Amino acid sequence: MSDVGYVMRSPWYCRAREKIDLRSPLAQRPRIQMYDSSDFVDRLLVDPADSSGFGDDDVWTYPVPVTPGPTDDTRLRLATSRLVRTNLRKLYQPLHERFYVVVVEVFCDVPGLPRAGHHDEITVGFRTRRLHTSLTRKGRPARRVAANLVAELAKQQGLGACVPTSNDVRDVWWADAAWRRRFEEDHAADLAEIDCHTDVQQWLVSPKGGGRWRTVCDQTDAVLEGEHEEIIRMTRLPVRERDAECAEDAGPTGPGSRSLWFGVIPTYSGEHWLAPQPGGRPPVIERKLDDHAIYEIECVVEETREGCPPLTWVSAPTEPFRLADPMDPAGTKNRTVTITLPDFRRLAARAAEKQGPGGIRIVTPPDSQMKFNPFGGGMPKSGEGRIGAGAAICTFAVELFFIVAFFLFLMFLPIVVLLFQLWWLLALRFCIPPRVGFSAVADFLATGKVIGGAGWNATLAAELDIALGTDLRDVPVTGGWADELAAAKDPSGAFVFKNDSKMTHALIVSTDPRDASQPTPLPHEVSPSDPLCPVPAPVH
Known part of the structure; x- marks a missing residue:
């Protein structure tokens, strides 16, 4: 066991790139790095500084309604909404071809902050914290503040006058100090009627499986026996390949003296939890990670001690971020999926052969068969269907399902566009x-x-x-x-x-x-x- 503590800082290459001193407050945050291919770990091991840069699509946006100009004959004429950008970071899903890691550098907490590369007795991990904001007075003041916030952003970004529909102050209250101060002065009356409180929450894992979000240090919500906060282990990065020879020449004071760690950030989870509701209402099932909450990541250095609880040191949080939902248009445009329709000629030839066991196997449970006449002309009317005995097993070729589904898509696309006048659907x-x-x-x-x-x-x-x-x-x-x-x-x-x-x-x-x-x-x-x-x- 060492007799020193530890502190964490932004990786050395971020500080060098941005000309930030090691002792600057700007150097205290671990950094989130983005990659655009699934081989990102290989790239990271070769050179951790070689990541993709964040752009305009990598911040959270809010749609606001706009009125297209009557003289416009471009695709903008079809767009009835435009996006307003904020400063809040947005992380996409792996299916959007975006991958993220958090990187931090560990130093000894003694004068001079020497690098901790020779300390092998430590482990490093990270924990995700959720920022949960509650409003004790909702209604018109909150809606007005949120609407005015988005309107101000739209005006700054050249979108002109608009009537925002956002009604959630938690999602838009992000602005920098100078901008926010002016906004507070302009809307002081409404803000005075809103009591806004933000809790920092931790994800607790139960020994029986599952987990829950809990407000940190909430005396009314104790940590149950066996529960512990989820810590995702990080991996120490080796000396990057281009500096390997240099590291040998420099010896113990060279690049090998660094303690640089990375961890893969989960942007999706299939886990759910029972979220308590105010006023004694029954809890509701919610996702662990969703596209509404704001998250931060904290890195944790841990040193085990025989017979004693481990010693831990916690970093400053990363920049806050939200997660894109799987159907986010700015994310889905990054990946192309090609589907070739079934070849009718090959299927006709297959019809002459004995069918194999493969395909989509549909099992109809007893008393669960829907019986109706598809040849009666038009849609079956109310009460014409019957529930049959069922208990049948049918196997259909996958191609058969796809042909019928695509036929229905082609049939209903014009109906949906014309019925609801969603002309912009055709531009997609x-x-x-x-x-x-x-x-x-x-x-x-x-x-x-x-x-x-x-x-x-x-x-x-x-x-x-x-x-x-x-x-x-x-x-x-x-x-x-x-x-x-x-x-x-x-x-x-x-x-x-x-x-x-x-x-x-x-x-x-x-x-x-x-x-x-x-x-x-x-x-x-x-x-x-x-x-x-x-x-x-x-x-x-």
Whole structure:
């Protein structure tokens, strides 16, 4: 057992990159590093300073309604909301091709803060803390403050006047000191009526399995027998490869004297817990990690002692962050998933063969079979269905399920778009058809002409269908997107597209595959030369 304590600081390369002194308060936080591929641990071991830089997508945003300009004929015409950025960090999911680690450097807590590389008796881990904010007076003052906060942010970011819908002060109260002071002065009356309190909570693990969030030092909520706070172990980083030769030459005072540790940050968990509710209401099931709470990470150095409780030292918290939900659009755009539709020719050939045991096996429990006539014309009416005996087992080819599901998607997409007038849904997809007719239709609309008006013909109507992903050529039916758009009316009864060539043009150009932005590699953080090397190592 050593007779010294320990302190933790930002990694040496972050301090060198930002020119921060070891004793500066800015150097006290462990750092969160981001990577854009699943081989991030390999990259980290080669050079911990080689991480991806954070950008505009890596902060929390709030949608605010906007009114598109009537003269705009770009995809912005379809957007009825815009995003307002805050300063709060956002961490994405692994399915978004984003991965995160927390890195910290350990020093001995004695004058001069010598590096702790020779201390092998310690272990380092990290714990996640949740910041839970409660409002003792909700209602109009809280809603007004939240709305005004987002409105101020929107104004600063050039979005103009808007009517925010956010009603949660906990999610937007982030601003820097100068901005926040001015806002407090402008809205002092409403703020005086709000009692806002933030608790720091810890995740306790039960010996019986599961866990719960508990407010730290809450005397009314004792830690139960066997419960302990979850600590995720961190791993010590070796000397980076480009400094290996330098480390041998420098000896015990070189890069090998560092005690640099990393841990993988979990951004998703399948665990749930029973959250107590105020007023004696029954508890509700909530996720351990969700996209509403704000989190911080603290690193913990632990030194075991024989026969005694371990000694622990805790770092300052990391910057606060929130977690993106799996369907976050800024995250899903980072990963492409390609699905090839079943080949009808191959399936027809397979129909001539004996079926194998594979596929989707559906077991219908007793008295659980839904019986109805799908051939009666239209949807079955109320009371026409019956519950049958069931207890059957059917195996369907996976391709059969997918064909029917995709058919239903193609059928209901236009219905949903037209019924609810969600025109921006069409801007979230594009098709690359056998022949591209975007230019012909776009050029026609760019001259100020409208669908169904002078010069509009069957060829342009067919190209419009193709542009919107519905190829109706050789289909013996009348109608199509041109007819539906020409007849579309808003709730006031005014035509949406019939007399508005710019709106139609915006719809077409938003689905043009040639306009799709190509992914660009994330910038890399600068990897500085190690100041402990007698001769600066070359940068590869």
